[in-house]
Amino acid sequence: MPQNDLVHGAVLVLIVVAGFFAIWFRDLLSSIISLSAVSLLLAVEFYILQAPDVAIAEAAIGAGLSTAIYIVALRGCRKAPSGGSLSPEEATPEPGKEEPKP
Amino acid sequence: MRPLSVIVRTVCNAFAWFVAVFGVYVIVHGHLSPGGGFQGGAVVATFMALLLVSHGATKCLGWVRTNFFYAFEHVGLLTFIAAGFLGIGVTFFYNSLALSGGLFGSAVPLGPNGGSLNTSGTIALMNCAVGIEVVGGLSMILLYMMQGVFHVDKPTLRGKEEAGHDR
Numbered sequence: 001m002p003q004n005d006l007v008h009g010a011v012l013v014l015i016v017v018a019g020f021f022a023i024w025f026r027d028l029l030s031s032i033i034s035l036s037a038v039s040l041l042l043a044v045e046f047y048i049l050q051a052p053d054v055a056i057a058e059a060a061i062g063a064g065l066s067t068a069i070y071i072v073a074l075r076g077c078r079k080a081p082s083g084g085s086l087s088p089e090e091a092t093p094e095p096g097k098e099e100p101k102p
Numbered sequence: 103m104r105p106l107s108v109i110v111r112t113v114c115n116a117f118a119w120f121v122a123v124f125g126v127y128v129i130v131h132g133h134l135s136p137g138g139g140f141q142g143g144a145v146v147a148t149f150m151a152l153l154l155v156s157h158g159a160t161k162c163l164g165w166v167r168t169n170f171f172y173a174f175e176h177v178g179l180l181t182f183i184a185a186g187f188l189g190i191g192v193t194f195f196y197n198s199l200a201l202s203g204g205l206f207g208s209a210v211p212l213g214p215n216g217g218s219l220n221t222s223g224t225i226a227l228m229n230c231a232v233g234i235e236v237v238g239g240l241s242m243i244l245l246y247m248m249q250g251v252f253h254v255d256k257p258t259l260r261g262k263e264e265a266g267h268d269r
Contacts, residue, residue, distance in 0.1 A: 052136035056128065060144035065240060068151030069247060076251035 008048050015041045028074055036067040105158045114156035122149040125233075132229035134217040139229040143236025150241040159248040168245050171238040178235025185227045199223035 015038055022034040039062030046055040105111060122145075128135075129142030154162050189196025199207045200223030208220045 053138075053141065056137045056141040057144065060125075060141060060148060064148040065144060065151055065244070068148070068155050068244060071155050072244070072247050072251060 004048070008045075011041055011045050011048065015045065028077075029071070032067060032070045032074065035070070036063045039063040039066070105161065106156050111156045114152040118149045118152045121152065122146050125149070125237075129229060129233035130226070131219065132233075133222040133225050134219065139232025140236050142229075143233040144240060146233070146237045147240035147244070151244055154244055154248050159251065163245070163249065166245070168242055168249075171242040171245065174234055174238030175242065176238075178231045178233070178238060181231035181234065182228055185224045185231060188224055195224070197223040197225065199227065 018034050018037040018041060022031050022038060025031040025034065039058060042062065043055045043059040046052075046058055125142045125145030125148070127142070128137040128145055129139055132138035132142065150162075150166075153165075186195050189198035192198070199205060200221075201207060201209055202223075206220055206223055206226040208218065210221050211218055
């Protein structure tokens with residue numbers, strides 16, 4: 001079945017591409033969305049491999065619930081002060097506090 | 103914790119009910135089609151996830167309480183144990199409802215067929231129990247997570263200009 005193999009390969013390539021974009025995005029909300037795209041494509045892959053039971057579980061938990069949990073956790077976070085630099089050396093200190101010098 | 107835009111809220115309000123109905127379908131047809139109690143329960147718990155993400159914690163915690171889902175969890179567990187003890191005269195988990203003619207008790211028709219829903223005895227009953235349990239547990243995880251974010255949100259973020267990541 002060459003057509004089935006074509007769909008199979010396309011889904012596998014798309015999983016890798018979506019996983020790459022999940023790391024590559026600087027915006028964390030976009031990163032979460034592409035992570036849920038990975039889960040959705042993984043559900044399609046499970047269905048192609050004839051495990052529809054696992055596909056339903058993956059679509060419900062991976063693409064539905066864990067995305068919602070990530071978004072809830074993200075809403076509890078604060079943005080980094082200066083344009084997304086998260087390392088402690090580059091982050092600007094708060095105006096009230098001064099760093100103690102060693 | 104502000105709600106998201108009106109487009110997201112409208113789509114989530116409409117779509118959540120379809121998701122819940124599909125989840126109940128997966129639970130009830132657990133002994134015939136792919137899926138079962140756990141998968142269907144996870145799909146139904148997406149109902150609460152959609153409402154929580156779109157409307158925010160303040161509104162959703164006004165609509166439902168965590169005790170509601172706590173009761174769901176207890177009812178599911180007790181139903182599962184009771185269904186296990188139904189065949190106490192024979193063995194634990196004996197399928198005492200099969201071929202009795204009552205709830206889920208009719209016989210499976212012979213030959214190839216599309217599947218008859220009213221069969222399989224206690225198996226379908228336990229699928230429903232697991233479904234109720236999973237709905238309660240996963241919705242409670244989401245609600246407690248949102249409550250935690252909400253409590254952290256109040257003292258540390260008030261009066262500062264920094265918005266959340268989604269704004």
